Structure formats: structure tokens, C-alpha cells
Amino acid sequence: MAKVLAVIANPREGSYTKKLLRGFLEAYKSYHPGDEIEELDLYRTKIPVIDNGVLMAWTKVEEQLTAAEKSMLSEIYRFTDQFVSADKVVFAAPMWNLHFPPALIAYIANIAVAGKTFCYTRDGVHGLVADKPVLLIHVRGGVYSHGPAQALDHAVPYLRSVCSLLGLNNFQTIICEGIEMYPERSGEIFTRAMAETAKLAERF
Numbered sequence: 001m002a003k004v005l006a007v008i009a010n011p012r013e014g015s016y017t018k019k020l021l022r023g024f025l026e027a028y029k030s031y032h033p034g035d036e037i038e039e040l041d042l043y044r045t046k047i048p049v050i051d052n053g054v055l056m057a058w059t060k061v062e063e064q065l066t067a068a069e070k071s072m073l074s075e076i077y078r079f080t081d082q083f084v085s086a087d088k089v090v091f092a093a094p095m096w097n098l099h100f101p102p103a104l105i106a107y108i109a110n111i112a113v114a115g116k117t118f119c120y121t122r123d124g125v126h127g128l129v130a131d132k133p134v135l136l137i138h139v140r141g142g143v144y145s146h147g148p149a150q151a152l153d154h155a156v157p158y159l160r161s162v163c164s165l166l167g168l169n170n171f172q173t174i175i176c177e178g179i180e181m182y183p184e185r186s187g188e189i190f191t192r193a194m195a196e197t198a199k200l201a202e203r204f
């Protein structure tokens with residue numbers, strides 16, 4: 001039985017991204033009825049911020065940590081451990097300002113933890129997480145997969161790089177783009193992405 005973690009980074013009611021995630025998870029459940037799906041809605045969860053207190057605690061060895069620091073770090077490691085223990089991860093996040101909603105960036109700071117999920121070596125960065133499939137479901141108003149705005153996509157390459165940094169190289173995407181740029185075709189664009197989720201759910 002595999003554990004699937006679905007990380008949702010969108011506060012918007014009626015969001016396309018969330019509809020695609022629902023479609024994906026429903027299809028996934030029908031193909032993999034024994035698997036367990038855990039949802040983490042980043043806009044309904046308090047995500048710890050990496051502040052000065054955390055940075056100071058990270059300079060200490062375990063024995064030097066105060067009780068307050070231990071508790072602060074355990075709040076972060078709850079998310080790190082949940083991410084590490086998942087067998088498969090699905091991110092559902094739209095494009096905001098050429099990147100992702102800030103809650104996702106804050107979450108990534110909780111799972112990309114030096115010494116826990118990656119380490120620095122003389123040869124560069126080494127991922128410490130056992131490889132697993134990662135899927136990004138991503139909706140954006142414009143078109144970035146080709147054409148003049150291609151270099152402006154700071155979302156997909158970023159998440160792919162973060163995953164690779166952690167040791168996760170099986171990175172897949174469902175990208176639904178141009179939904180606002182071509183309003184007359186938005187229905188067709190969305191339907192095509194939904195059909196893709198159903199197909200991918202079988203082999204993910």
C-alpha cells in the first residue's frame with residue numbers, strides 16, 4: 001500500500017488547480033484502491049516560517065537546544081518527516097507572479113532541510129530522500145511552455161530543481177496553461193488537462 005501526499009497551494013474557491021487535483025485523486029483511487037491519500041492544504045495549515053530563532057537553533061547540536069527550540073524545530077520536522085515518508089507526492093499549485101503562491105515557497109523551506117533531506121559536499125549538493133514520483137498539477141493564465149514568455153516561468157523549473165536537490169528525479173507535470181490568455185478556449189484547455197490527469201493517474 002503506497003502513501004500519497006497531496007500538497008495543495010491555492011486559497012481560491014473554485015480553483016482550476018484544485019478541480020484538476022480532485023479529478024486526479026478520484027481517478028487515482030479507482031486505479032489504486034488500497035493506497036492511502038493524505039492531503040495537506042497549505043492555506044488551512046500553519047506553516048512554520050524560517051526566522052532568526054530557527055536559524056540560531058540550526059547552528060546548535062542537539063544537546064545545546066533549549067526546550068523551546070526543540071519544540072520549534074519539531075514543528076518544522078513534522079512537515080519534513082511527512083514529506084519524506086510519503087511514497088508519492090502530488091503538488092497542486094497555480095502560477096502567481098511568474099512563480100507559485102508564497103505558501104508553497106514557505107512549505108519548501110520546511111522540507112528542504114540541510115542535513116535531513118539534502119547535504120552539502122565538496123562535490124556539490126546531495127539529495128538524501130529516496131527517489132519517488134512527484135507530480136505537479138499547475139494552472140496558469142498565460143502560456144510559458146513555448147513562445148516569448150518561456151524564460152519567465154520561474155515556477156516549474158524551480159520545483160523540478162528543488163526536487164532534484166532532495167534526490168527526487170522522477171518529476172512529472174500536468175500543465176494547464178493559457179486559460180486566461182485564450183478565454184474563448186478555456187473550456188477546451190481545461191478539459192484537455194482533466195483528461196491528462198485521468199491518464200496519468202493509472203501509471204503514477
Ligand SMILES: Cc1cc2nc3c(=O)[nH]c(=O)nc-3n(C[C@H](O)[C@H](O)[C@H](O)COP(=O)(O)O)c2cc1C
Binds near residue numbers: 096099180
Ligand atoms: C495573485 C495572482 C497572480 C497571478 N500571476 C500570474 C502570472 O504571473 N502568470 C500567469 O500566467 N497567470 C497568473 N495568474 C493567473 C492564474 O495563474 C490563473 O488565474 C490560474 O487559473 C489560477 O489557477 P486557479 O484557477 O487554480 O486559481 C495570477 C493569478 C493571481 C490570483
